[in-house]
Amino acid sequence: xxxxxxxxxxxxxxxxxxxxxxxxxxxxxxxxxxxxxxxxxxxxxxxxxxxxxxxxxxxxxxxxxxxxxxxxxxxxxxxxxxxxxxxxxxxxxxxxxxxxxxxxxxxxxxxxxxxxxxxxxxxxxxxxxxxxxxxxxxxxxxxxxxxxxxxxxxxxxxxxxxxxxxxxxxxxxxxxxxxxxxxxxxxxxxxxxxxxxxxxxxxxxxxxxxxx
Amino acid sequence: xxxxxxxxxxxxxxxxxxxxxxxxxxxxxxxxxxxxxxxxxxxxxxxxxxxxxxxxxxxxxxxxxxxxxxxxxxxxxxxxxxxxxxxxxxxxxxxxxxxxxxxxxxxxxxxxxxxxxxxxxxxxxxxxxxxxxxxxxxxxxxxxxxxxxxxxxxxxxxxxxxxxxxxxxxxxxxxxxxxxxxxxxxxxxxxxxxxxxxxxxxxxxxxxxxxxxxxxxxxxxxxxxxxxxxxxxxxxxxxxxxxxxxxxxxxxxxxxxxxxxxxxxxxxxxxxxxxxxxxxxxxxxxxxxxxxxxxxxxxxxxxxxxxxxxxxxxxxxxxxxxxxxx
Numbered sequence: 001x002x003x004x005x006x007x008x009x010x011x012x013x014x015x016x017x018x019x020x021x022x023x024x025x026x027x028x029x030x031x032x033x034x035x036x037x038x039x040x041x042x043x044x045x046x047x048x049x050x051x052x053x054x055x056x057x058x059x060x061x062x063x064x065x066x067x068x069x070x071x072x073x074x075x076x077x078x079x080x081x082x083x084x085x086x087x088x089x090x091x092x093x094x095x096x097x098x099x100x101x102x103x104x105x106x107x108x109x110x111x112x113x114x115x116x117x118x119x120x121x122x123x124x125x126x127x128x129x130x131x132x133x134x135x136x137x138x139x140x141x142x143x144x145x146x147x148x149x150x151x152x153x154x155x156x157x158x159x160x161x162x163x164x165x166x167x168x169x170x171x172x173x174x175x176x177x178x179x180x181x182x183x184x185x186x187x188x189x190x191x192x193x194x195x196x197x198x199x200x201x202x203x204x205x206x207x208x209x210x211x212x
Numbered sequence: 213x214x215x216x217x218x219x220x221x222x223x224x225x226x227x228x229x230x231x232x233x234x235x236x237x238x239x240x241x242x243x244x245x246x247x248x249x250x251x252x253x254x255x256x257x258x259x260x261x262x263x264x265x266x267x268x269x270x271x272x273x274x275x276x277x278x279x280x281x282x283x284x285x286x287x288x289x290x291x292x293x294x295x296x297x298x299x300x301x302x303x304x305x306x307x308x309x310x311x312x313x314x315x316x317x318x319x320x321x322x323x324x325x326x327x328x329x330x331x332x333x334x335x336x337x338x339x340x341x342x343x344x345x346x347x348x349x350x351x352x353x354x355x356x357x358x359x360x361x362x363x364x365x366x367x368x369x370x371x372x373x374x375x376x377x378x379x380x381x382x383x384x385x386x387x388x389x390x391x392x393x394x395x396x397x398x399x400x401x402x403x404x405x406x407x408x409x410x411x412x413x414x415x416x417x418x419x420x421x422x423x424x425x426x427x428x429x430x431x432x433x434x435x436x437x438x439x440x441x442x443x444x445x446x447x448x449x450x451x452x453x454x455x456x457x458x459x460x461x462x463x464x465x466x467x468x469x470x471x472x473x474x475x476x477x478x479x480x481x482x483x484x485x486x487x488x489x490x491x492x493x494x495x496x497x498x499x500x501x502x503x504x505x506x507x508x509x510x511x512x513x514x515x516x517x518x519x520x521x522x523x524x525x526x527x528x529x530x531x532x533x534x535x536x537x538x
Binding site: 022023024025026027028029031032034036039040042043044046047063064070071073074075077078079081082084086088093095096097098100101102104105108109112113115116119122123126129130131132133134135136138139140143144146147148149150151152154156157158159160162190191192193194195 | 219220221222223225226227228229230231232233235236238239240242243244246247248250251252254255256257258259260261262293294295302304305307308310311312313314315413415416417418421422424425429432433436438440444448449454455456457458459476478479481482483489492493494495496497502503505506508510511512514515517518519521522523
């Protein structure tokens, strides 16, 4: 059996490489706003983590009597809006460009998994806020989870939701996002579809030129 | 071997210099400024919760009726089913039954009788009503509670600090429910519902949140358009603010008539929603569906500049004697 340490060293050399994470060149087609959407999503996630750590360090209900914490809660709220907004825009871009081509199917799958984990991650945040939205959604949404056989997830229990929102789900989401971005960096962003129509039109144009 | 359309791509492209750190710092800067401005201008949407004390104070008759339904087993949680108890009111699937009772709630005991036993140490008159109720047969308890629930629904009215109903066969139920109402009005009910003598922490507020399930919360949610058939999942409790708009597809599925009218609406809607996600997640492996972006052609807009430069380059290559014989 191969040496585990050697295997780990080899894997780490790629995963932790500056060539992987800090490229100095990009494909010529991967330019412009459309190619900022993934980074904007990741940046929103960074803001979520930072504002979330501030909220967690002070306690989940401090926003209700402490003005700076209320502002931190507002930043966290708008950051999650930004996160989903940019993620959806990014999703449209990668869908319309067939981003799974050329051995990038797993990258796509990890992105989709990130989306499905992001939903309960955000939702459990709403559930520990403590206002009417929390109260109503805890009571309403529990029926869906119970119906799916997930009754152990107790939405009306703030303690369980706190653990889910602050540790379990963001940690899982971070790992999936890391895997997604790692694969994007290793495989590169998908090259364009062949411009067949352009070529065909050009041939046709040239043909007409010849006939003249 | 021919390349499949769903896997075709150009190969003759170049790499151009890129300052990736600047790119990342730019996107981070954009997001930081954006959320700071939004937070400063709009704050955070907070709708005060519906408290047990608030509901008991404003809706005495409805409060008593709700509490009585916990005694006769008609209450939303009293008859819910797994994961709370053996009820049948909200059992939507075999999976739900199979998952078992994870968070046991005996609504009669946990919501009414246990809090009253605590209150009885302050008000001994409650104790005699409790003893009478607990020493009666279950059938008799239910008869008393049914009669009182019916009387409250038809004739309940508030006089002073009491809810009055016509005389009837209610046993000790009016005394118990009046005491529950008074406990609710005092604000002590929330503490009684979250009490756990084994730990000093109060992480599990399940009973407090579920106590008002049913009519109280529904009546509070309806004017805010938060009900399921009002597309409530994607609405904020404070009008004008965004909420979980990313749940639009599952919310839409909830509106489909065959889903909305089903007793297993949640199970069906969430299963279909999961199916939509699977379609998305497995896109690369689904023949036909994975070619859709190619046929839609939106990619031509996204890579417009790339194709333009490429066409120009090809045009320059095509400047040949055949085009310009001479």
